[in-house]
Amino acid sequence: IQESDTARLQHLLEDFHESDLGDLLEALDPDFRPRLIELLGSAFDFTALTEVDEAIREEILEGLNPSTLAEGVRELDSDDAVTILESLGEEDKAEVLDQLPPMERIALQRSLDYPEESAGRRMQTELIAVPPFWTVGQTIDFMRDTADLPETFYEIFVIDPAGHLLGAVALDRLLRSKRPVTIQEIMDDEPDRVEATQNQEEVARLFERYNLVSAAVVDEANRLVGVMMVDDIVDVLEEEADADIKQLGGVKSDEELSDTVLYIQRSRFPWLFANMCTAFLSAGVIRFFEGSLERMVALAILMPIVASMGGNAGTQTMTVAVRALATRELGRTNAWRIIRREAAVGILNGLVFAVILGAVAALWFQSSQIGIVIGLALITVLIFAALGGILVPLTLNRLGVDPAVSSGPFVTSITDIVGFFAFLGIATLWFSL
Amino acid sequence: IQESDTARLQHLLEDFHESDLGDLLEALDPDFRPRLIELLGSAFDFTALTEVDEAIREEILEGLNPSTLAEGVRELDSDDAVTILESLGEEDKAEVLDQLPPMERIALQRSLDYPEESAGRRMQTELIAVPPFWTVGQTIDFMRDTADLPETFYEIFVIDPAGHLLGAVALDRLLRSKRPVTIQEIMDDEPDRVEATQNQEEVARLFERYNLVSAAVVDEANRLVGVMMVDDIVDVLEEEADADIKQLGGVKSDEELSDTVLYIQRSRFPWLFANMCTAFLSAGVIRFFEGSLERMVALAILMPIVASMGGNAGTQTMTVAVRALATRELGRTNAWRIIRREAAVGILNGLVFAVILGAVAALWFQSSQIGIVIGLALITVLIFAALGGILVPLTLNRLGVDPAVSSGPFVTSITDIVGFFAFLGIATLWFSL
Numbered sequence: 001i002q003e004s005d006t007a008r009l010q011h012l013l014e015d016f017h018e019s020d021l022g023d024l025l026e027a028l029d030p031d032f033r034p035r036l037i038e039l040l041g042s043a044f045d046f047t048a049l050t051e052v053d054e055a056i057r058e059e060i061l062e063g064l065n066p067s068t069l070a071e072g073v074r075e076l077d078s079d080d081a082v083t084i085l086e087s088l089g090e091e092d093k094a095e096v097l098d099q100l101p102p103m104e105r106i107a108l109q110r111s112l113d114y115p116e117e118s119a120g121r122r123m124q125t126e127l128i129a130v131p132p133f134w135t136v137g138q139t140i141d142f143m144r145d146t147a148d149l150p151e152t153f154y155e156i157f158v159i160d161p162a163g164h165l166l167g168a169v170a171l172d173r174l175l176r177s178k179r180p181v182t183i184q185e186i187m188d189d190e191p192d193r194v195e196a197t198q199n200q201e202e203v204a205r206l207f208e209r210y211n212l213v214s215a216a217v218v219d220e221a222n223r224l225v226g227v228m229m230v231d232d233i234v235d236v237l238e239e240e241a242d243a244d245i246k247q248l249g250g251v252k253s254d255e256e257l258s259d260t261v262l263y264i265q266r267s268r269f270p271w272l273f274a275n276m277c278t279a280f281l282s283a284g285v286i287r288f289f290e291g292s293l294e295r296m297v298a299l300a301i302l303m304p305i306v307a308s309m310g311g312n313a314g315t316q317t318m319t320v321a322v323r324a325l326a327t328r329e330l331g332r333t334n335a336w337r338i339i340r341r342e343a344a345v346g347i348l349n350g351l352v353f354a355v356i357l358g359a360v361a362a363l364w365f366q367s368s369q370i371g372i373v374i375g376l377a378l379i380t381v382l383i384f385a386a387l388g389g390i391l392v393p394l395t396l397n398r399l400g401v402d403p404a405v406s407s408g409p410f411v412t413s414i415t416d417i418v419g420f421f422a423f424l425g426i427a428t429l430w431f432s433l
Numbered sequence: 434i435q436e437s438d439t440a441r442l443q444h445l446l447e448d449f450h451e452s453d454l455g456d457l458l459e460a461l462d463p464d465f466r467p468r469l470i471e472l473l474g475s476a477f478d479f480t481a482l483t484e485v486d487e488a489i490r491e492e493i494l495e496g497l498n499p500s501t502l503a504e505g506v507r508e509l510d511s512d513d514a515v516t517i518l519e520s521l522g523e524e525d526k527a528e529v530l531d532q533l534p535p536m537e538r539i540a541l542q543r544s545l546d547y548p549e550e551s552a553g554r555r556m557q558t559e560l561i562a563v564p565p566f567w568t569v570g571q572t573i574d575f576m577r578d579t580a581d582l583p584e585t586f587y588e589i590f591v592i593d594p595a596g597h598l599l600g601a602v603a604l605d606r607l608l609r610s611k612r613p614v615t616i617q618e619i620m621d622d623e624p625d626r627v628e629a630t631q632n633q634e635e636v637a638r639l640f641e642r643y644n645l646v647s648a649a650v651v652d653e654a655n656r657l658v659g660v661m662m663v664d665d666i667v668d669v670l671e672e673e674a675d676a677d678i679k680q681l682g683g684v685k686s687d688e689e690l691s692d693t694v695l696y697i698q699r700s701r702f703p704w705l706f707a708n709m710c711t712a713f714l715s716a717g718v719i720r721f722f723e724g725s726l727e728r729m730v731a732l733a734i735l736m737p738i739v740a741s742m743g744g745n746a747g748t749q750t751m752t753v754a755v756r757a758l759a760t761r762e763l764g765r766t767n768a769w770r771i772i773r774r775e776a777a778v779g780i781l782n783g784l785v786f787a788v789i790l791g792a793v794a795a796l797w798f799q800s801s802q803i804g805i806v807i808g809l810a811l812i813t814v815l816i817f818a819a820l821g822g823i824l825v826p827l828t829l830n831r832l833g834v835d836p837a838v839s840s841g842p843f844v845t846s847i848t849d850i851v852g853f854f855a856f857l858g859i860a861t862l863w864f865s866l
Binding site: 027140144152171176208230234237246248250261262265268269273275276280282293294300301302304305309312313316318319324333341344348349353357360412 | 587604608641645670695709712719727745778781790
């Protein structure tokens with residue numbers, strides 16, 4: 001790159017798949033990234049930019065001049081073009097759009113008008129639609145004669161003159177039918193369809209549930225506006241799982257490996273801050289029993305065990321509940337059954353661990369009374385942990401708050417407070433401290 | 434069902450998609466499940482059984498008689514048939530296989546011989562393969578004339594007489610080519626291929642990375658043995674994300690909503706037990722400072738705050754690291770950079786929270802010295818938390834242990850021990866307790 005040896009670079013990167021090219025961009029020194037793209041010129045496949053982390057994409061786009069960008073975006077499928085345009089500032093976006101031919105500009109503009117994370121943003125507008133009275137032969141000839149077909153497609157759509165979706169024909173169905181058969185005869189008249197304004201996560205669940213490969217995207221009047229492809233759905237599902245995992249771990253869902261130290265520090269701050277506040281609440285509970293602790297230091301030694309057992313049991317239940325809510329496995333119909341089940345598991349594990357923990361504590365402090373007190377406290381906290389772990393996500397979900405983001409601090413503050421209160425309270429009563 | 438009204442049931446369930454039928458089965462009383470299947474007879478689509486939780490599937494299969502089962506399995510795509518056969522005991526499996534026609538039996542047997550979770554288990558053996566010298570016209574005619582084609586397919590494969598994979602032709606490519614063109618001219622001679630013994634997770638990553646819809650499965654001699662379809666890949670990715678989420682939350686990866694209380698209690702026991710052991714370790718650290726605690730009860734009140742901040746910061750880093758390892762974003766090339774970055778985030782958040790926490794504690798206990806001590810302890814524990822959060826998963830991964838399963842207990846025991854030791858140790862020195 002330093003020598004600007006365009007020919008050699010083009011030759012070297014000729015056979016690179018867009019994902020590999022994306023990796024190469026990520027591995028390069030930031031200054032070289034836009035440089036490489038300008039050098040490659042039309043040999044650079046802009047799809048590669050959709051494969052890099054968002055922070056890197058934004059940075060690269062800033063370094064490119066708008067004409068190179070407009071040239072590159074023109075070559076892209078509409079869904080990839082939208083991804084790139086989304087990463088641009090308002091001004092740059094307008095500038096790039098201005099340099100595109102009117103047809104493409106209008107199509108992209110329309111996609112960008114749909115809400116973020118909707119099917120309309122992710123859909124591809126390149127598709128094949130034919131009228132129902134065409135024959136299989138006509139359709140095949142049309143496809144052979146048209147140069148500007150979508151890059152890949154798995155079904156063709158059937159529409160009426162006003163653009164309303166009538167049906168769809170899978171390619172294998174088309175291939176297996178004789179030439180004189182009309183499209184109407186072989187089309188599936190209840191094709192899989194999604195609304196352009198539907199959330200991408202909902203659409204992904206549909207694909208997953210019904211094993212779809214592509215689905216028509218229609219507007220509110222059932223007019224065909226695009227097609228959703230499974231490769232985009234795979235990305236949506238991955239992003240969503242990623243977001244759930246990160247949020248449960250107390251990290252912002254958009255944190256990426258390429259982010260700066262400052263960005264990450266800010267991404268992790270809110271969770272730690274929430275945790276600090278709840279920790280002070282539990283410390284307040286402990287302070288309430290200051291006198292007991294002064295008289296019996298063994299309580300201070302053992303109390304973190306009770307709280308941490310509760311925290312872990314609560315997290316277990318919460319994890320299962322949050323994930324089941326995300327995959328729509330947990331809903332109104334089975335919520336009550338799962339609550340009872342979790343409570344039963346809590347009681348059972350409470351009893352088992354009360355015996356183990358009680359015995360070990362009794363031996364360690366040479367006092368069977370300590371064992372009984374910690375055992376009773378543990379049963380209490382594990383029951384509260386089970387109930388908190390399931391009821392907190394369910395309630396947040398009912399209130400329209402994403403349970404993956406905010407369940408954690410609630411559940412751990414419940415288990416901490418109950419843990420310290422139960423153990424120190426029972427001990428104070430038992431030993432009359 | 435109670436009235437055994439077959440005709441009405443068949444009519445009612447006629448238009449049900451297999452996923453919905455699966456949901457219906459899950460919602461039914463366990464005793465009615467096999468009953469419904471027997472009543473529906475050949476109208477029951479056995480694919481529905483691949484859509485239910487594994488525990489329910491096993492239970493239903495036990496209740497069915499082998500001939501119904503063999504009949505049902507015969508109608509299935511090979512990948513679905515394998516899923517069902519996997520859930521059977523050895524004896525039942527042999528019995529069902531015996532009742533199948535020889536060709537199908539051999540194909541299924543071969544799939545079952547591949548290791549669990551390999552591409553060979555998930556692949557579909559129904560596919561279309563043609564010799565390279567055929568023309569497009571010949572191929573299309575062949576597909577029109579053959580009744581027994583796979584249910585859906587997106588590409589056809591090209592093989593030599595010995596069955597070696599030569600190339601692949603996407604259906605849209607086939608449709609767009611003129612009849613006299615030979616397959617050889619339009620085939621992609623470097624088709625996407627995976628080895629039958631390859632792990633399904635690796636295969637899924639390839640699909641995700643290169644946006645594949647199907648890929649040829651070959652044996653070690655490059656002979657075509659099947660095809661992997663994207664709908665199975667979607668399931669693999671979901672299962673894997675599910676497993677990661679559950680394991681990070683301390684739950685066994687195969688725990689399902691339909692499991693019994695006893696199963697779940699056992700699934701959650703090991704993590705709680707591991708936590709109990711590490712909690713005793715930390716209690717040991719606290720006991721070491723028994724004297725200090727007796728002299729200054731404020732330490733007992735504040736020490737859980739330090740430990741819980743450390744635990745949460747460690748979990749944040751660990752979550753990001755475990756997920757990045759699972760998606761292959763974190764590897765040897767960038768490990769060192771990520772370690773330095775996490776350490777920097779740890780120091781930064783350590784400083785920020787040392788100031789906040791120190792100030793609040795100083796006000797609460799009317800002692801600026803307490804504030805300084807807790808601040809110093811917090812910086813220490815947040816740096817250890819960052820390093821533990823990244824080094825533990827990396828080390829486990831290097832040792833070949835799944836970091837999602839076992840990182841948690843290690844990281845929290847590090848942060849607890851460091852947290853209590855740093856706070857109580859610094860306090861003991863500072864106040865000469």
